[in-house]
Amino acid sequence: MKSVRIYLFVMLLTISGCTQESSTPNIHDELNQKVDFPVVLPEFDQYVLNYAAIETSPVSDKRKTITLGYAPERNESTKLTKEEKETLKNDQNKEVLLGNPKNENNFYINIDNSEAKLVNGERTTISGYEVQYWVGDQNANYVLNTAGATYSLNVIFSQTSKQARDGIVKSMVEQISKTK
Numbered sequence: 001m002k003s004v005r006i007y008l009f010v011m012l013l014t015i016s017g018c019t020q021e022s023s024t025p026n027i028h029d030e031l032n033q034k035v036d037f038p039v040v041l042p043e044f045d046q047y048v049l050n051y052a053a054i055e056t057s058p059v060s061d062k063r064k065t066i067t068l069g070y071a072p073e074r075n076e077s078t079k080l081t082k083e084e085k086e087t088l089k090n091d092q093n094k095e096v097l098l099g100n101p102k103n104e105n106n107f108y109i110n111i112d113n114s115e116a117k118l119v120n121g122e123r124t125t126i127s128g129y130e131v132q133y134w135v136g137d138q139n140a141n142y143v144l145n146t147a148g149a150t151y152s153l154n155v156i157f158s159q160t161s162k163q164a165r166d167g168i169v170k171s172m173v174e175q176i177s178k179t180k
Helices: 002-023 027-034 082-092 162-178
Strands: 048-056 064-071 094-098 107-112 122-126 129-135 139-145 150-156
Touching (some): 027 048, 027 094, 107 162, 139 162, 150 162
Antiparallel strands (some): 048 064, 064 107, 122 129, 139 150
């Protein structure tokens, strides 16, 4: 009888875990439905996606920019209310899908459908792809133009070491290039 109770308890945990997991929104699918260019969501070993938003240009509804913020762990303590999300959407043309724009992240990736060029940037090859970059005192910017979208990475030095930054850039380029 005791084994039956344990079995039922385990089944209940399994079922509730599945329900919880399936109710979690799939940000990748949602982003790809809302923009007209292919989106790759890079994943990193020591960082999780902590922020995701789509900003629509005030000039053209077709021009959209996705902003992804990554941190060592997800900050769930400062979730936006429904009213705050509506205010951002109406005032700034920004639809927040995950997190809060006020939360600090170690690095950000902007994705849009227009080619980007860094002024005063240099070029390097990472995993066979040309990447533009610029390194300053407090941050570094990297741009990878693909056939479908442009990926701009901004790494903040106060929160990320040079070694981690180099690994992030290489991992991002490799993941994006695999999906071409």
